[in-house]
Amino acid sequence: MKRSERRKKKNKGLRNFLIVTALILSVGIVYAVTQYYSGLSLAKEGMENEDETLFEEFEGADPQFGEINVLLLGSDSRGDEDARADTLMIAHYNQTSHQMKLVSIMRDTYVDIPDHGYHKINAAFSIGGPELVRKTIKENFDVDIHSYAIVDFTGFSKIVDVIAPDGIEVDIPYAMSHGIGMTLQPGEQVLNGEQLLGYVRFRHDIQSDFGRVERQQEALSKLKEQAVSIHSIMNLPKLLGVVEPYINTNVDSRTILTIGKGLLIGKSEKIETLRIPVENSFEDKRVAAGAVLSIDFEKNKQALQQFLSTEEETATTELDKADSLETKE
Template sequence: MAERRRVLRRVSFAVVILVVLPLVAAAAVVLLVQTGYRSDVRTLDTDPFPRGERPAASRASENVLLIGSDTRGRLGDIAGGGPTGQRSDTLMLVHLPADGDDVQVMSIMRDLWVPIPGHGEGKVNAAFSLGGVPLTIRTVEALLDVRIDHVAVVDFAGFAAMSSTLGGVDVVSPKAFTSRNMPGYRFTAGVNHVAGQRALAFVRERYAFPDADHQRVRNQQSFLRGVLDRLADRDGLHDLGRVRAFLGATGRSVTVDRGLTFTRAARIGWRLRSVRPDDVAFFTLPTLGSGTSADGQSIVLQDRTAVAEIGSALRHDTLGDWVDHHHTEER
């Protein structure tokens, strides 16, 4: 029984690290490892959340928006609401149900064609370039009619350091491919062990696939699951030196909103204490495939029915049921 409790604790820490971001992980693990990790995690200079009318807040469940970019840039640039010159490379919405029994992580295709408040229609990733974190939050909230409770900007180049501190992670590729984005890296069909720059090549590649960004998103999900599995195994969080290195690597790659304090993080971590790796569902917001905008851009078309259903499921805290019913989980 004692060993089972230790395993569950390792799993809950791993889930927190991955889906509520390293600041929350630090809150959960800080009782075990007193490090300088907190100085590595940066907070946004200003409040990124929209003022005025917003979707209603949930009483218990929470939604965390992960914005992946090749660089965290200057905090004032991405938090202030003005142009940043950067496009978000990855968008993931993490839903934390009120009961703490499971977690859903939904990827949003970066070329999804959506209304961008104050800017007409555009690719969802353009919101970050046009108005930083605040406009990205407004755009996702308008798309799903759901309130975002917390936000984090993740430098996905940090994946390289993250995976290296764990001794590499296992990812699954449906087909063999050679990276074009980072030449020299080859991957076989099936399980691949990746670390460092090889891990970065795996999560960045899209040119090698017929469906381009769709497979890249699936690869990112596979990588996150690999990290989760590695952390949750018998040795993942047993080595405190490894934990310190992992937290340091992830912390240096993340910027969070000021509301994601250690106290708040610890409460979330406690709520997720019983979550196992198989309780975390990764899936992608369904679309109607590729198309062309009126101005000639290659875009991803909204599946408005699916968007409405998922928005409703998020508001009613039934997203897990929706995922199970539609068999969209990508494991």
């Protein structure tokens, strides 16, 4: 065979490869766009048009050493309370270890809100939005918050149904019905999005608000496990479309993609969790604002900083590497 003929065949093969690759990419782009708008359409079903809430400018510091602290605020707006944050969490992500940690701060924690005196910590949101919550956390626990995300829980059920279309399995300790518009029977149950929302919203708990916080952390951990499945990765564009109308955030797209990629390819299977106040560091008190949790600030500050510390994550990562080497040997 002549050299020119071989070159023609080689060029033809390369051309065919490029055409097939272009077709695959085109199909992928069309699929992603279609899925995104499908999710957006799903999210907007039943939504009312509301003006975007304006907050004081958020002045969170830039993340350092690959560690990001995102303030998560959730509103359980059922008409019986004002705009106070019903759920207050700190999501901590380390870009080196790909470790995700989740801190729940009890909404009745009695803290010093800068320039406003002592109140329940969830009052900071209604007074000054996420920026005042950031200042309050810095003032009381000396922890820097870099970004925030306000989650409208009316979209929670739709998000769950996209991530876990077959439902999420939970072990319900006792019948739950009051205030959630349904009855959840005790025992192991597979819950769809609407039912899981009822599960995490239920307030009339034997453990009071502590039980509700535990269920919220449990639900988020199980959703994270589902999110790394092939099904969820394929539905990622649709999920982004579903989530968008229900989240008000200053986290840029690049950071979201970095965290998402890290969670998908990272080896960490579970989200580590912490509750503030920690055990044996608080007492129930009654003040003018009602029942509050009066906490030992030094003990809780130390616990929170230690939980979020790089040293702890580095030590865990080194142990994982050592275990991996021993297994190979």
